Every structure is written in C-alpha cells, then in structure tokens.
Amino acid sequence: MTASRQLHIKFFAVLREQAGVSTLAVTTSARTPTELYAELVATRGLTLPAALLRVAINDRYTTMDTPLSPGDRVVFIPPVAGG
Amino acid sequence: MFELTGQPIDSTALRARLARPDAGACVVFEGWVRNHHAGKPVSRLEYEAFDELARFEGEAITSEAEQEHPGCTVLCVHRTGSLGIGELAVWIGVVSPHRHAAFLACRQVIEEIKRRLPVWKKEHHSGNLAEWVNCTTESVAGRLAPENYYARQASLPEVGAAGQARLAEASVLVVGAGGLGCPAALYLATSGVGRLTLADAGKVEVSNLHRQILFTADDVGAAKATVAAARLRAQNPLVKIEAHASDVTPANVRALVTGRTAVLDCTDNFATRFLLHDACRSAGVPLVSAAVYRFEGELNVFRPDAPGCLHCLWSGRAPGELEAVANCAGAPVFGPAVGVLGVLQAAETLKLILDLVPPRNPPATRLVNLLDLSTQAIERPADPACPVCGNPVSAPPQRTDLPDSAPVVLTAEQLAALGPVRIVALLEPGETLDASTAPAAAMALPMGDLVSVRELAAQGGPLVLTCRHGLRSAALARLFRAEGFRRIYSLGGG
Numbered sequence: 309m310t311a312s313r314q315l316h317i318k319f320f321a322v323l324r325e326q327a328g329v330s331t332l333a334v335t336t337s338a339r340t341p342t343e344l345y346a347e348l349v350a351t352r353g354l355t356l357p358a359a360l361l362r363v364a365i366n367d368r369y370t371t372m373d374t375p376l377s378p379g380d381r382v383v384f385i386p387p388v389a390g391g
Numbered sequence: 392m393f394e395l396t397g398q399p400i401d402s403t404a405l406r407a408r409l410a411r412p413d414a415g416a417c418v419v420f421e422g423w424v425r426n427h428h429a430g431k432p433v434s435r436l437e438y439e440a441f442d443e444l445a446r447f448e449g450e451a452i453t454s455e456a457e458q459e460h461p462g463c464t465v466l467c468v469h470r471t472g473s474l475g476i477g478e479l480a481v482w483i484g485v486v487s488p489h490r491h492a493a494f495l496a497c498r499q500v501i502e503e504i505k506r507r508l509p510v511w512k513k514e515h516h517s518g519n520l521a522e523w524v525n526c527t528t529e530s531v532a533g534r535l536a537p538e539n540y541y542a543r544q545a546s547l548p549e550v551g552a553a554g555q556a557r558l559a560e561a562s563v564l565v566v567g568a569g570g571l572g573c574p575a576a577l578y579l580a581t582s583g584v585g586r587l588t589l590a591d592a593g594k595v596e597v598s599n600l601h602r603q604i605l606f607t608a609d610d611v612g613a614a615k616a617t618v619a620a621a622r623l624r625a626q627n628p629l630v631k632i633e634a635h636a637s638d639v640t641p642a643n644v645r646a647l648v649t650g651r652t653a654v655l656d657c658t659d660n661f662a663t664r665f666l667l668h669d670a671c672r673s674a675g676v677p678l679v680s681a682a683v684y685r686f687e688g689e690l691n692v693f694r695p696d697a698p699g700c701l702h703c704l705w706s707g708r709a710p711g712e713l714e715a716v717a718n719c720a721g722a723p724v725f726g727p728a729v730g731v732l733g734v735l736q737a738a739e740t741l742k743l744i745l746d747l748v749p750p751r752n753p754p755a756t757r758l759v760n761l762l763d764l765s766t767q768a769i770e771r772p773a774d775p776a777c778p779v780c781g782n783p784v785s786a787p788p789q790r791t792d793l794p795d796s797a798p799v800v801l802t803a804e805q806l807a808a809l810g811p812v813r814i815v816a817l818l819e820p821g822e823t824l825d826a827s828t829a830p831a832a833a834m835a836l837p838m839g840d841l842v843s844v845r846e847l848a849a850q851g852g853p854l855v856l857t858c859r860h861g862l863r864s865a866a867l868a869r870l871f872r873a874e875g876f877r878r879i880y881s882l883g884g885g
C-alpha cells in the first residue's frame with residue numbers, strides 16, 4: 309500500500325537553479341529519496357544523475373534508499389567545487 | 392647576488408652590471424646616511440657586519456627574491472666601515488622584463504635586509520656621544536610591536552597571550568590562492584599565524600580581480616602565490632609567509648602537509664581535494680575545506696582522528712564525475728560568496744588552533760546561501776564501512792558502468808596469470824609484514840597511506856593491494872578503480 313506523505317524539500321546549488329525554487333512542499337507517494345528524485349526529474353526538469361547526489365533527511369546525510377516519513381525535511385546536495 | 396664592501400658604492404657601475412637585453416625595467420633602491428635618527432642629530436655612521444653570516448644571509452635574501460619573482464635579477468651591496476652624511480649605505484638593483492615584479496622584489500629585499508642582515512651601526516651624534524644600533528629594529532617588522540598589532544584580538548578572553556602564542560607557533564598551508572584562498576589567507580596572516588604557506592600554480596587574470604581580493608590590476612600575469620605572499624608580508628611583517636608557486640601533486644603533497652597545524656582546501660577541483668584529504672589524514676592534520684556555487688557555499692572540517700571523511704561523503708564517485716557536475720572553468724560566481732566562505736575557513740582554522748571548537752560538536756557540512764542569508768548544518772555521520780576511516784565488513788559491490796570492469800578481487804591463480812605486478816601489503820598499526828598473510832614480493836605501507844597508493848597506481852602497470860583480511864584492500868581497490876585507476880586489484884577479499 310502506498311500512502312502519500314507531505315515532505316519539505318530544499319535544493320542546493322545547481323539543483324536549486326534547475327528546480328527554480330530553493331524550497332518546495334510536496335505531497336507524494338515516493339517512499340525513498342530515490343523515488344522522490346525520480347519524480348522531481350519528471351516534474352521539475354532536474355538533470356543531474358541521482359548517483360552523483362547526496363541527500364539529507366532532517367539535517368543528517370543519509371542514503372538514497374532510506375524510507376521517508378511524513379513531515380521529513382529532505383535536502384538534495386550536488387557536488388560543489390568552485391573556489 | 393649580495394656583496395659587502397668597505398669602499399664607497401658606485402651606483403652607475405652596479406647598474407651597468409645588471410644590464411640585460413630582455414630587461415624592460417630596473418628598480419633601484421638606495422639607502423642613504425641621514426643627519427638625524429630618532430630625533431637626535433647624527434654626524435656620521437659606522438657599520439659593522441658579522442661578516443660570514445652577513446654574506447650568507449644576504450645571498451639567501453637575494454636568491455629567495457629571484458626565486459619568488461621569476462625573471463628578476465637582484466644585486467644588493469651593503470657598506471661597512473665609516474660613512475658620512477649623504478653616503479650610500481645600501482644599494483639594491485633589480486632588473487626584470489616587467490616593472491611590477493621588479494618593484495615587488497626590490498621592496499622584499501630591502502625589508503628582508505633590514506629584518507635579517509646581521510649588521511650593526513654606530514651612530515655618532517654631534518658631541519662625543521655614540522651608540523650601537525642593531526639595524527633589524529629599523530625594519531617594518533622591527534617597528535611593529537606584536538603586543539600592539541594583536542592588542543584588540545589578544546584582549547579577547549578566548550585568545551589572551553597564551554592563544555596568541557599558540558597562533559605564533561602554528562603552521563598553516565593554504566592550497567589555492569583564489570576566491571576562497573585570498574580572504575582566508577588574509578585573516579590568517581593578520582591574526583598572527585606564525586607560518587603561512589600559499590600554494591597555487593596559477594597566474595593572475597583580469598577576470599579574477601572581482602573576487603580575489605589580494606590582487607590588484609597591476610598583478611595581472613604574475614604568479615598568484617608570489618603576489619599574494621608579497622601582499623600578506625606587507626599586511627603583517629610579523630609572520631613568515633611562503634609561496635609555493637606550483638601544483639600540489641602526489642609527489643610533493645606529503646612534504647607540504649606534514650607538520651602543519653591545519654591545511655585549507657581552497658581549491659576548485661575534486662582531484663586536489665581528495666589528494667589533500669588523504670595526505671592530511673595520514674599526516675594527522677585537520678583539513679578545512681570549502682566550495683562555492685554562484686551564491687551558495689559549503690564548509691567542511693575533516694579531523695584526522697575522527698571517523699567521517701571525504702570518502703564517506705562521496706564514496707564510489709570518481710573525482711572526474713563529480714567535477715563534471717560541480718564546476719566548470721569560467722563558471723559564474725558571486726564575489727562575496729567566496730569571500731564569506733573563505734573567511735569562514737579562516738575562522739574555523741583559528742578556532743582549531745585556539746581550541747575554541749565547541750566540544751561534542753558533531754561533524755557537519757555547513758551550507759550557506761547568500762541570497763536568503765540562510766545557513767544550515769547537515770550532520771555528517773561516518774560510513775561505518777568506509778574503506779578509509781571505517782571498518783569495511785563487506786566490500787561495496789563492484790561498479791559495472793566503468794570503462795574497465797575487470798574483476799577487482801583476484802584469486803592466487805588470477806594473480807599468477809597477471810604477470811609481473813607490484814604487490815602492496817597494507818598494514819594496520821602494530822602489524823608487521825607477515826609471509827603467511829602476504830606474498831613474499833609484497834612491499835609494506837601503512838593502511839592510511841593513500842597518497843603512496845595513489846602515487847604507485849599513477850605510475851601505471853598492475854598494482855595489487857593486500858591486507859590481513861582482504862576486506863579493506865578490496866574496498867580500497869574499488870575506491871581507486873572508481874577514481875579511474877584501471878589496473879588496481881585486491882588479492883582476496885569480499
């Protein structure tokens with residue numbers, strides 16, 4: 309059974325530009341960051357490969373297959389190297 | 392070149408000795424004997440040098456200037472003996488293809504001569520009074536009293552005289568004299584970090600000037616590390632500033648990093664970041680790393696003694712792949728964003744030296760956004776299976792999307808079929824090379840010495856890693872395979 313859950317998403321760096329917003333509240337049936345990112349690729353036109361991102365849930369880095377819970381704060385962080 | 396002479400200095404003859412057809416500039420400094428000093432009239436001077444030492448030190452000063460300002464030829468002559476008012480006490484001439492380098496080198500030589508040359512002068516005042524003055528008190532550094540320079544900082548209860556002494560004993564390497572490195576190095580120098588080395592192989596470009604605040608329009612075309620070092624010496628002559636105007640490589644990284652109190656990663660690429668990280672980890676030096684994308688930046692402090700490293704963060708992703716999405720040369724950047732992040736790097740470094748990091752602060756990536764002025768800490772848990780800082784219980788699966796997907800883990804038969812190979816046994820602390828667990832041909836390296844592994848892998852030819860249980864060697868071999876080293880293997884393992 310797939311319940312939908314409300315999540316708060318934050319984008320960093322190039323992902324923020326691609327998404328066009330820095331924060332986003334979504335109601336989604338995605339169960340993991342991998343599924344959530346796939347949805348965002350479809351709806352917001354994100355282009356970075358998921359394998360090159362890091363994700364944080366509730367201010368802590370975690371893996372892309374961690375189960376999402378309602379109310380989670382999700383941050384997608386791409387590699388950054390400008391100096 | 393440096394000379395001491397008891398004869399009057401003939402500046403015309405000296406200038407002729409510097410003539411060079413490719414020289415477009417000659418900058419000359421002449422130090423004259425004047426008729427007053429510190430409010431007292433002076434009738435003549437007597438210079439006395441510690442001869443051997445003065446020649447040695449003078450030669451060191453002029454050759455340092457020639458090395459740091461490529462293209463410059465330096466000649467410096469210092470008088471000894473009795474001199475009348477208006478006579479030449481010291482003459483410095485610098486020729487160079489371009490004037491900017493000549494001005495910088497000339498200024499550097501006179502300041503270093505004043506600071507370091509073992510020369511004393513006896514001032515004869517009108518009347519019969521005479522006194523010996525050590526010339527080093529006349530350098531800019533000699534005129535600045537540290538207790539005045541650092542007064543407003545040392546009076547912080549968190550710093551104090553003890554903290555200021557710790558800063559003076561600290562040695563910090565800043566890699567990258569760009570948008571991050573300029574402000575970071577500026578604050579480290581003015582705060583009194585005793586020894587500061589700037590490493591950057593680049594030259595100043597016009598498009599750097601909007602954010603790389605140590606450089607002026609005159610510096611375009613000059614070596615960044617050299618110009619930045621000269622600028623910082625002028626900012627604080629009380630600290631020792633060194634320039635390393637070439638790349639940081641696997642061959643030189645250990646020498647640059649070892650013995651430092653901290654290293655700052657102000658680079659713009661993942662390859663150097665990984666190299667610095669690994670070298671710092673094995674040398675036991677904290678790495679303060681930052682990176683910027685347009686209006687946003689991130690800050691990480693990697694402590695060598697704590698789990699949670701750069702590999703935990705980006706494990707299995709090759710620097711080249713990360714680079715491709717992280718940055719491209721000429722990318723847009725908001726000047727104050729690199730400024731803020733560079734200053735944060737300096738602050739974190741000073742806090743490390745002064746022991747002001749709050750206890751039990753979990754390692755975190757600090758994200759900073761200059762558009763909405765938000766900052767966010769992302770806690771950075773260690774990956775328990777990290778091949779570098781953790782304990783791999785099973786090696787991560789081999790990636791199949793890489794150009795060479797030959798097996799990483801070899802059996803003894805596959806090893807024999809490989810032909811001549813170099814075998815490296817990775818040893819835990821206290822472990823010795825043991826014929827029962829490592830092949831006879833193996834050379835030994837400490838487990839943490841990723842810099843040497845990287846160096847050996849880069850030499851080409853098959854490289855086989857082993858370790859007691861084969862797990863860490865397999866995990867490390869996969870990590871290096873993902874970085875693009877195609878001929879690295881592990882003997883046995885998960």
Ligand SMILES: [Zn+2]
Pocket residue numbers: 698699700701702703704773774777778779780781
């Ligand atoms: Zn790690």
